[in-house]
Every structure is written in C-alpha cells, then in structure tokens.
Amino acid sequence: MSDLRPIGMFDSGMGGLTVVKELFASMPGERLVYLGDTARYPYGGRSDETIRAFGLEDARFLLSMDIKMLIVACNTVSSVALDDIQRECNEIPVIGVVAPGARAAVSRTASKKVGVIGTLATIRTQSYQKAIAALDGGIKTYGKACPLFVPLVEEGLADSDITRLTAQHYLYELVNYGIDCLILGCTHYPLLMEAIQSTVGANVQLLDSAYWTAKEAKDILIAMEQRNPEKEDGKDKSRFFVTDRTEEFQRTASIFLGSPVANLEKMNLEQLTGIL
C-alpha cells in the first residue's frame, strides 16, 4: 500500500524549514505542500485568538490541496490551536511540533527536570509543560520565552558575541534549576545549537522538536501504509507557497536546506483569508 498524495505543512514563516529539512532527510521521496505566512509572520507575540484565526486559515488552504497528512510546523500554533485544527481536519492525521518534543524529553530525562525555550505564546500557553505532565506527572518543567533568538538568527548573528550574551541572559536561570534536557521549542532555535549548548553545558541534552516531529510523521505514515514509494526527488516535486515576497524565503531555504526550492509561489493574503 502506498499513497502518492503530498504531506501538507505550514509555519508562520520560514522557521518550519527546519522541519522540512528533517523530513526530507528521513523520507527523501515524499512530496510536500508548504505554506509560510510571511505577510503576517511572526505569530509568536500575538494573542491566542489571532493565532487561532491565522492557523485555521493556513490549515484550510492546505486541506484544499488534497494532502494525506498535516504537519503544523509552528510551535506557536501547535501550542495554541492544535485542537481546533484537528477538529477541522478530521479525515487525515494532524501532527504538531509540541507532542513529539515532549515525548522525547520524557523518555530521556534522568533528573526529571526539563527546560523548554520558545516564543512568548509557546511559553505563555505552557503547552510543553502540559504535554509532559500528561505523560509523567513527576517531571518538573521550566519554561523561558526567548523573543530575541528569532531575530538574531534572521540577522545572521547566530555565531556572535551578541547571541552568546543573549543566550546567557535567557538561560542562566534554567541551568540553575538543574535541568538535564532542554527542548528547543521554536523551529529557528536549532540554528543556535552551538551558542545554546555552550551556555547550558555539555550535561544538558538539547532536543530539537523539528527532528522528533519528522520522526513522528514517518512512524505514522509507515503504520498507516501511506508512504510514497519514491526514493528521491521529493524536494524538487514539492510546492512551496508564501504570502509575501519570495526572495527572502529562497535566501532562508538556501541556509536551512542547502539550496533554494524549485517550486515557490507567492499567493495573495486575500486568497488565504478567503478560504472558509
């Protein structure tokens, strides 16, 4: 059994490309339809109500593209509105990035103390905290919002003294709590891996939610016998949509994926918000 339909994935912007990278690394033959809502990016500082409205618009667009699975590659939307999106998409599996990261932390922590870093909305909703508590009530979770990390990545300053100083500012508390796992609860953060690791020390394991999400997607497709039998070229056969200019997306794709994407289209925001 196989299923040639594409996997749908969206993010508020370009951060989801870290999930795309992991997905192609483990399933190079799968095709994607990716939406980055770059005209309204970033979602991380907005209210639950606004995040929910934007997330549902993104999901409805992808549902209109005949997808076999939906990946919400945005920690903010996964934290705030995954239930709403799952209700909307009741015929296909919907995966967020929170649950896979939470499960990885639960299976790995020995000290039973886990740190989570993310956007304001991801931390405010305590989504990782709740997901971890549901799996193991004995684990203590410490969250910290790090709003400067995304602009630092986008400024190309990942390897700079500014980033190292900012990492110390955000992370020193978490280290003092005695955590042994730190969930990178934002798709941009894997690009800051070095600065974060050197700040928290080698004894703290960094868990990249992009990696664990791609792994979960693969496990589900195998279990449902819905893998695409192709062995390669998934990336070139995938379609990418953004709601603002394409140049910046391609620049970021080059950094995240190693090269620009073949099929990239700009869509108007009216097209997106008109899908009801």
Add this chain to the structure above:
Amino acid sequence: MSDLRPIGMFDSGMGGLTVVKELFASMPGERLVYLGDTARYPYGGRSDETIRAFGLEDARFLLSMDIKMLIVACNTVSSVALDDIQRECNEIPVIGVVAPGARAAVSRTASKKVGVIGTLATIRTQSYQKAIAALDGGIKTYGKACPLFVPLVEEGLADSDITRLTAQHYLYELVNYGIDCLILGCTHYPLLMEAIQSTVGANVQLLDSAYWTAKEAKDILIAMEQRNPEKEDGKDKSRFFVTDRTEEFQRTASIFLGSPVANLEKMNLEQLTGIL
C-alpha cells in the same frame, strides 16, 4: 477659527506612541484617533506590496472616523506608501515621519554627512536619502538597518550590555563615515537614545523623527487655523484601536506615555480589511 475634529494617526503597532507622546506634549488639547495594527505587526521586514496594502487599509479606517489630518506614524509605511495614502486622502493633510526628520537633518548638519537608522524596509527604500537629496544635493546620507533594536526595546533590554553590543555592531560603520547627525528613523529608537548616543559619541546629534513630526503637525494646524481650542484633556478624550489584544498596548502605553490610555478598543482584522 478652530476645528474640533480629531487627528488620525496609525502605526504598524505600538511604536507610534512616541509620536503620540510628542503630540500631546506640544498640543495637549488635541484629540486623536490612533490605530495600531498589532495583529500584523511588525511591517518593517515585509515587501513594498504588502506594506502598501496594509497601510491603505489602516488609512481608510481612520478616514472613516471624520479626522482633520492624518499622521502616518510609521517609518516603514511613510517610506513605502505615503504617496498612495496621500492620493487616497486628498481632502486633508497627510504627514509622514520621513520628511520632518529629513528637514531637521538638512538644517543641522555641518559636515554634510547624515546617518539614518531604521527597519529593513525604511533603509531599503532609501526614503530619507531621497528626501534629503531633494532638499540639498550636497549632503551624503548613510543608511543602516537595525532589525534587532525593536525587539530589544520590547524585551525591556534598552539599558543592557546586549543592547550596547548590538549598537556597536550596527553603528561603528556610520561613525567611521564622519556623520554629525543621526536620524532615528524608527519610532522605537528614542527609547534607545542613551545606548545610541554613547556609541556614536557626543559630537553626533540624534534627531528623533517623532519630535519633528509632532512639530510639523502643529505648524500645519496653526497655519490652517485648525487647532482645537481646548487646553488639556486631549489624551483622555482620544480613542485608541488595536487589532490584537489590548493588554500589551496598555503596558507599552504606560512606558511611552506614563500611563495607560482611557479609551482603547480591540477591533477585528476583518473590520479593517473589509473597509474598501
């Protein structure tokens, strides 16, 4: 002669509150209708096309409120779409924040070398550069985009080593060019005045576009005999609208204006985008 109608003002978010502050400081009796598009904030990294569309929606909403003047308190929209907005509002004066700052620089520079800092869009469009060249072709203008400054202000880190290091990163080139005036081409930047001044040195004059914009608004109202004769209470009689949650706006208003605003309403984005 007098005119009791309010002044309309919009910004992509909350930064315009620095212009509000200067306006009430010089005309405490004027009433405002302020719109902050916090659901789609920030505009500074978006394409010209998207910035124009959002700016026109903001302007149309305010035009529907019977205003006597429109102030585009957003450097990004002033840089990209002021002409389009002026065409839309041909019965009332429309003021952006770029021209007042440019005029102040032209009248003050002795070295004929002016620096401008702002968002990616403000610098990309070279709006200050063009406005200054139109006034005095002999002046050389040097622009530098500083995308980390806004999140640093919003993180409450204006007075921190991270901000001082970031200021050095962005500004060392400008200092080397020998500028004697530096235009703060973003409404958030006045809150970084100290870090910026100590980086560029006491010989460089910082020009706050919020201050010069409020001054221009006053000059025009006096010239057109459209001042509100009231002497006070303008702030309490003003109306403020945001497209996302009100709590953060009030927190920022407390920082920028010294206290929360009396009349603040959240409007839905559909209301804004439905005005055609």
